Amino acid sequence: MTAEVPGFGADVPRLPPPVTQRGAVGWLRQHLFRTWKDTLLTLVLGVVLGWLLYQLTLWTFTSARWGVITDNLRLFLIGLYPAQEAWRIWLCLTSLSLLAGATAGSRGGYARTIAIWLMAGQLTVAVLAVFSPMGVVAILALVANSILVLVAQMATRRHPVRSRWLTTAWLASVPLTMLLLHGIAAVGMPVVDPDLWGGLLLTFLLASISMVLSFPVGVLLALGRRSRLPAIRLLCTTFIEVVRGVPLVTLIFLADIMLPLFLPDGVDLDRVVRAIGAFTLFTAAYLAENVRGGLQAIPRGQIEAAQAIGLSGMQVDRFIVLPQALRAVIPANVGLFISLLKDTTLVVIVGLLDVLGIGRAVLAQPEWLGTSFEVYAFVAVVFFGLSYTMSHASYRLEAALGVGRR
Amino acid sequence: MSAGPMSLPPKPVRVPPWRDARIRGLAIQAAVVLAVAIAVAILATNLVGSMAERRLTFELDYLDNTAGFAIGEAVISYSATDSYGQALLVGFLNTLLVTVLGILFATILGLVVGVARLSGNWLVNRIAYGYVEIFRNTPLLVQLFIIYFAVFLQLPPVAQTMSLPGPVYLNQRGIFLPRPEPTGSFAPFAVGLAVGLLMAIVLWRFGVRRAAGGRPIRRVSWLCLGALLVIPALAWITAPSAPLVLDPPIAGRFNLSGGLGFSPEFSALLIGLVLYTAAFIAEVVRGGIQAVSHGQVEAARAIGLRNGQVLRLVVLPQALRVIIPPLTSQYLNLAKNSTLAIAIGYPDLFNVSTTVANQTGQPVAVITLVMGVYLVVSLVTSLVMNLYNRKVQIRER
Numbered sequence: 001m002t003a004e005v006p007g008f009g010a011d012v013p014r015l016p017p018p019v020t021q022r023g024a025v026g027w028l029r030q031h032l033f034r035t036w037k038d039t040l041l042t043l044v045l046g047v048v049l050g051w052l053l054y055q056l057t058l059w060t061f062t063s064a065r066w067g068v069i070t071d072n073l074r075l076f077l078i079g080l081y082p083a084q085e086a087w088r089i090w091l092c093l094t095s096l097s098l099l100a101g102a103t104a105g106s107r108g109g110y111a112r113t114i115a116i117w118l119m120a121g122q123l124t125v126a127v128l129a130v131f132s133p134m135g136v137v138a139i140l141a142l143v144a145n146s147i148l149v150l151v152a153q154m155a156t157r158r159h160p161v162r163s164r165w166l167t168t169a170w171l172a173s174v175p176l177t178m179l180l181l182h183g184i185a186a187v188g189m190p191v192v193d194p195d196l197w198g199g200l201l202l203t204f205l206l207a208s209i210s211m212v213l214s215f216p217v218g219v220l221l222a223l224g225r226r227s228r229l230p231a232i233r234l235l236c237t238t239f240i241e242v243v244r245g246v247p248l249v250t251l252i253f254l255a256d257i258m259l260p261l262f263l264p265d266g267v268d269l270d271r272v273v274r275a276i277g278a279f280t281l282f283t284a285a286y287l288a289e290n291v292r293g294g295l296q297a298i299p300r301g302q303i304e305a306a307q308a309i310g311l312s313g314m315q316v317d318r319f320i321v322l323p324q325a326l327r328a329v330i331p332a333n334v335g336l337f338i339s340l341l342k343d344t345t346l347v348v349i350v351g352l353l354d355v356l357g358i359g360r361a362v363l364a365q366p367e368w369l370g371t372s373f374e375v376y377a378f379v380a381v382v383f384f385g386l387s388y389t390m391s392h393a394s395y396r397l398e399a400a401l402g403v404g405r406r
Numbered sequence: 407m408s409a410g411p412m413s414l415p416p417k418p419v420r421v422p423p424w425r426d427a428r429i430r431g432l433a434i435q436a437a438v439v440l441a442v443a444i445a446v447a448i449l450a451t452n453l454v455g456s457m458a459e460r461r462l463t464f465e466l467d468y469l470d471n472t473a474g475f476a477i478g479e480a481v482i483s484y485s486a487t488d489s490y491g492q493a494l495l496v497g498f499l500n501t502l503l504v505t506v507l508g509i510l511f512a513t514i515l516g517l518v519v520g521v522a523r524l525s526g527n528w529l530v531n532r533i534a535y536g537y538v539e540i541f542r543n544t545p546l547l548v549q550l551f552i553i554y555f556a557v558f559l560q561l562p563p564v565a566q567t568m569s570l571p572g573p574v575y576l577n578q579r580g581i582f583l584p585r586p587e588p589t590g591s592f593a594p595f596a597v598g599l600a601v602g603l604l605m606a607i608v609l610w611r612f613g614v615r616r617a618a619g620g621r622p623i624r625r626v627s628w629l630c631l632g633a634l635l636v637i638p639a640l641a642w643i644t645a646p647s648a649p650l651v652l653d654p655p656i657a658g659r660f661n662l663s664g665g666l667g668f669s670p671e672f673s674a675l676l677i678g679l680v681l682y683t684a685a686f687i688a689e690v691v692r693g694g695i696q697a698v699s700h701g702q703v704e705a706a707r708a709i710g711l712r713n714g715q716v717l718r719l720v721v722l723p724q725a726l727r728v729i730i731p732p733l734t735s736q737y738l739n740l741a742k743n744s745t746l747a748i749a750i751g752y753p754d755l756f757n758v759s760t761t762v763a764n765q766t767g768q769p770v771a772v773i774t775l776v777m778g779v780y781l782v783v784s785l786v787t788s789l790v791m792n793l794y795n796r797k798v799q800i801r802e803r
Contacts, residue, residue, distance in 0.1 A: 031528035042529050049533065231435040235442060245784035246777045247742035249756060254777070257769050261456040262449045342545035349749055356548060363555075373556035380544045380552065387543035 073132040079198015101152025106160035110397040117389040194272035198353035210279035218287030243285035294325035334394035497758030516687025541685035554674035582655035585666035595649035598641025605633040671752035694725035734791035
């Protein structure tokens with residue numbers, strides 16, 4: 001008999017932990033049934049959640065009338081945009097696919113998330129289009145576009161496009177898209193009145209144009225709010241606080257009803273343009289506050305060092321402060337863009353036909369009475385897909401930029 | 407070079423005026439102010455011109471005219487023969503009602519979901535996560551449409567009212583709850599309630615002071631709870647008749663009578679605002695709790711506090727400092743989002759004001775007034791919350 005302490009001998013086999021603490025059983029005990037309270041909570045919530053999911057699945061596959069979406073898919077996508085001019089939208093979508101693919105191939109990371117979702121989105125629409133009266137051409141075009149994203153991505157992975165070119169292309173794409181969609185009467189291209197733009201197209205345009213326009217305004221307001229000059233500081237602070245203090249709906253209403261009163265006789269702005277104006281001012285005020293946060297995060301020493309090597313005030317801002325501040329607030333600005341995208345639904349209140357407005361218009365048709373849940377759930381899913389994608393791309397971007405770690 | 411102590415002070419360098427920072431600053435300011443003034447002047451001239459053309463004014467005379475339109479629900483008495491001013495006041499009170507209730511419920515729900523997001527129970531954790539992601543990533547207006555058009559308006563008509571235990575009734579006209587009705591013996595009970603509350607507060611503060619002095623009273627929270635419950639209970643028992651009776655809604659032929667009824671518009675708006683804002687508050691709460699360093703939690707466990715006590719006594723008071731500023735902006739968002747009432751027809755301030763603007767034909771005057779009201783409410787709220795924030799922040803030496 002050796003008086004060996006059990007477990008300390010070299011020849012005693014090492015036993016794995018008991019079955020209740022490892023593998024699936026261990027995980028379940030640890031995460032779902034740790035105490036009797038946990039067990040009770042898990043069971044009650046599990047039953048309720050299961051019942052809800054069961055009911056939802058049942059409804060989705062048996063009693064829901066999804067025809068309201070597929071039959072009106074064209075309206076949901078582009079509104080009342082004339083069919084014979086639809087090639088312009090295809091052209092825009094193709095260049096968007098190309099650009100997104102090239103960015104994903106050259107930059108990777110967050111851009112790849114967006115490219116994948118653009119592909120997935122177009123394929124989803126293509127699948128929906130199979131059940132809709134949109135025709136084979138639309139389906140093929142959508143599938144071809146998604147393949148284009150992939151091809152562009154593969155092509156640029158070996159030979160990345162310089163990021164300056166990418167930025168220029170993205171910025172240029174916004175006015176070019178606007179011009180193409182609107183048409184140029186001077187060269188004989190029929191003009192499509194913006195009142196006819198609708199659906200998802202209008203939602204995207206409202207959000208992206210307002211964001212691009214509000215960026216310079218917001219940065220200037222943020223710099224103005226921190227200016228040494230009291231008059232400029234006062235003007236900027238007043239603007240920011242007033243716009244942030246009133247509800248967005250009142251601004252949209254103001255732009256829709258009161259803006260014509262401010263303009264000289266004969267000048268008439270389109271309703272879509274007026275809405276873009278309201279969104280731009282609103283977003284600029286919030287963006288200014290984001291940028292101000294970034295400006296405050298720049299250590300005082302950076303500015304003093306820049307002044308010491310003889311940079312002028314404007315050069316300090318341009319080369320030292322803004323590049324660092326703007327990089328630090330990119331995630332916050334993605335968040336702002338997501339809320340802007342969601343806020344574009346408010347144009348329904350002044351009667352524009354964005355994707356939600358189209359939903360209401362479709363529900364007004366007597367044949368689709370009683371399908372409000374289908375329609376609004378579809379709109380909700382569309383927005384959820386867009387915002388969720390962007391917020392996840394923003395997490396990856398945050399990690400890539402190393403915000404808060406440098 | 408003789409730069410010795412004997413040399414004269416250097417000759418002042420004459421800076422040309424265009425390189426003098428002070429003069430340049432003044433010039434830039436003057437230019438900007440001038441540009442803004444010119445722009446404002448042009449816009450104002452246009453405004454005055456077009457307003458005169460359309461016979462619009464900035465005057466507030468219209469407030470005394472008879473409104474001539476009915477409002478679906480009002481906290482104070484209102485009829486179509488009252489003035490526009492009264493109509494706007496009704497709208498303002500409706501906004502206030504939905505905002506205050508919304509903030510209350512959204513805070514409670516947000517706190518629960520925020521804590522659930524950090525729960526060790528996987529299912530609870532995932533449900534909270536799913537809730538937050540779904541409600542944060544879809545537009546509030548779409549949520550309101552779903553709640554109002556796809557849920558409340560699809561409820562059965564009055565003749566087939568759904569009844570839930572309580573009794574709570576649901577139909578197309580809204581939600582109906584029993585209403586607590588004070589009886590003749592309510593006054594002494596109210597006194598008992600007040601005394602109980604007062605005693606509980608006094609006891610609690612006494613207990614806190616004793617604990618701070620190192621001589622804690624044992625089970626002070628149970629004593630407080632006892633005071634809060636026992637004294638009103640005694641007042642209830644000794645009262646000659648029950649001080650409060652429940653007045654249940656009674657199903658009539660065309661509608662339910664009695665009880666406490668909430669219109670579908672009000673209910674949908676309140677539920678929508680609460681669910682949406684609570685998702686944001688939950689993230690704020692989670693961020694605040696995670697900002698408390700883990701060592702604090704371990705230290706609290708080490709001195710023998712239970713989980714609930716760790717949360718209540720150690721984590722939440724510290725998290726509150728991080729939570730208050732973003733919470734303030736969520737409250738303000740809720741107040742501003744209540745203007746979406748117009749999309750589902752609840753008569754809030756903005757909704758009433760658009761009707762008034764249409765009827766009087768004076769949109770400029772009405773919208774300016776309403777925007778001013780929202781601005782004042784926003785600024786006052788942020789002022790109050792900033793003061794409170796200053797109170798809970800750590801006072802560093």
